[in-house]
Amino acid sequence: DADVTQTPRNRITKTGKRIMLECSQTKGHDRMYWYRQDPGLGLRLIYYSFDVKDINKGEISDGYSVSRQAQAKFSLSLESAIPNQTALYFCATSDFHGPDTQYFGPGTRLTVL
Amino acid sequence: AQSVTQLGSHVSVSEGALVLLRCNYSSSVPPYLFWYVQYPNQGLQLLLKYTTGATLVKGINGFEAEFKKSETSFHLTKPSAHMSDAAEYFCAVSDQGTAGANSKLTFGKGITLSVRP
Numbered sequence: 001d002a003d004v005t006q007t008p009r010n011r012i013t014k015t016g017k018r019i020m021l022e023c024s025q026t027k028g029h030d031r032m033y034w035y036r037q038d039p040g041l042g043l044r045l046i047y048y049s050f051d052v053k054d055i056n057k058g059e060i061s062d063g064y065s066v067s068r069q070a071q072a073k074f075s076l077s078l079e080s081a082i083p084n085q086t087a088l089y090f091c092a093t094s095d096f097h098g099p100d101t102q103y104f105g106p107g108t109r110l111t112v113l
Numbered sequence: 114a115q116s117v118t119q120l121g122s123h124v125s126v127s128e129g130a131l132v133l134l135r136c137n138y139s140s141s142v143p144p145y146l147f148w149y150v151q152y153p154n155q156g157l158q159l160l161l162k163y164t165t166g167a168t169l170v171k172g173i174n175g176f177e178a179e180f181k182k183s184e185t186s187f188h189l190t191k192p193s194a195h196m197s198d199a200a201e202y203f204c205a206v207s208d209q210g211t212a213g214a215n216s217k218l219t220f221g222k223g224i225t226l227s228v229r230p
Contacts, residue, residue: 004156007172008172033217040122040222041222042203042220042221042222043157043221043223044220045217045218058217071134088213090156090157092157101159101162102146102155102157102218103159104149104156104158106155106156107154107155107156112144
């Protein structure tokens, strides 16, 4: 089984809808991250969490919110989706004690019409 | 603040040719540097990393990279390209050279490698 899983893998939704993307990990890592990937822009950090009680904004947090339900679960929400949030979204984890190696999920492809 | 520059968005090589993907970084502290690879329809996976010690780092699938502090570079190379190397490659830098409590990664924009038969 994969160490970092994301659901759904693909989602098409309409403008204004609320969407939740979920991430679960079995690696036992404290740190979790949400990124979006856009062609030509690489990966940009949306939110990150260094433990269950710690949530931090990344460089592009506007329009997004997150919830860290447990050490193993980190969800990303789009409260009112808009077309420019169409992107590939990745969850990642890392170990507090490691030199920042991050382990990525398979991604969620989100399309907002 | 740290940053990563990957010049160009696409590199094409012939099978068996040398692969060279360039990465330059900016960091106010001694950097930790990473190369990740993304195969089509997959997440990113670690190719190699530099933390401390030997500046020539070997990774998976025959790739290696050399940390050159004077040039602020961490270029990725492979002596002989294989068709299976076709993917997108991302260079990344940590914002703290030591395993600090609040370190994060900054990624470059990525380079797509194509391998011609």
